[in-house]
Amino acid sequence: MEINLDTLKFDEKGLIPAIVVDAISKKVLTLAYMNRESLQISMEKKLTCFWSRSRQELWLKGETSGNYQHIVSITADCDGDALVVMVEPDGPACHKGTQSCFENPIWENDELHEFSLEGLMKMLVGRKVEKKEGSYTTYLFEKGLDKILKKVGEECTEVIIAGKAEDKAETIYEISDLIYHLMVLMIEAGISLEDIHKELASRHVIDHKVKQEKMTK
Numbered sequence: 001m002e003i004n005l006d007t008l009k010f011d012e013k014g015l016i017p018a019i020v021v022d023a024i025s026k027k028v029l030t031l032a033y034m035n036r037e038s039l040q041i042s043m044e045k046k047l048t049c050f051w052s053r054s055r056q057e058l059w060l061k062g063e064t065s066g067n068y069q070h071i072v073s074i075t076a077d078c079d080g081d082a083l084v085v086m087v088e089p090d091g092p093a094c095h096k097g098t099q100s101c102f103e104n105p106i107w108e109n110d111e112l113h114e115f116s117l118e119g120l121m122k123m124l125v126g127r128k129v130e131k132k133e134g135s136y137t138t139y140l141f142e143k144g145l146d147k148i149l150k151k152v153g154e155e156c157t158e159v160i161i162a163g164k165a166e167d168k169a170e171t172i173y174e175i176s177d178l179i180y181h182l183m184v185l186m187i188e189a190g191i192s193l194e195d196i197h198k199e200l201a202s203r204h205v206i207d208h209k210v211k212q213e214k215m216t217k
Contacts, residue, residue: 005036009081015051016083020093023072023086024197025118029093030101046071048085067091117193124187140184148188151181
């Protein structure tokens with residue numbers, strides 16, 4: 001499915017802002033601009049191509065750096081004058097070498113805190129590296145793989161018991177415990193969230209193909 005370019009509203013310079021987002025982490029990577037030609041190239045190559053306002057030329061992201069951005073989807077806003085481009089990046093999005101161009105915090109609400117699995121994963125890695133005294137996570141890493149696997153097994157059992165009892169609140173609690181211990185295991189085994197995302201994504205493609213085949217028979 002492709003965007004009908006005639007429904008989009010390019011500005012007086014023929015440009016439309018494109019917010020590029022990491023499809024896995026959902027982190028905003030950069031804000032760039034596309035014109036009709038660069039958008040068409042992006043859809044044809046399935047790689048982000050922008051219009052450089054400073055150089056006044058087309059710019060295929062990664063052409064010189066190797067940090068290509070593989071497009072998952074492109075979505076227009078309700079007015080058709082802005083785009084969100086979901087990508088799987090090969091490397092840093094920013095010319096300064098950072099993952100995102102948005103790395104400079106300006107203000108944060110003391111009462112509300114952003115949570116993400118990526119943030120939790122980063123914190124858990126910190127517990128393994130820095131070995132914070134009194135930290136349960138650090139304790140698990142110090143005890144090693146056998147202890148971590150034992151806890152994963154115990155939490156699996158707790159999830160089964162809660163699920164069988166049809167206790168939604170308890171099941172949510174136990175699943176959260178299980179996910180936490182699985183993430184500890186992932187770090188111990190050198191597995192990233194991206195590894196799991198790619199595996200699940202590949203299964204989704206296979207499942208979609210199976211469904212399509214059944215529909216055509």
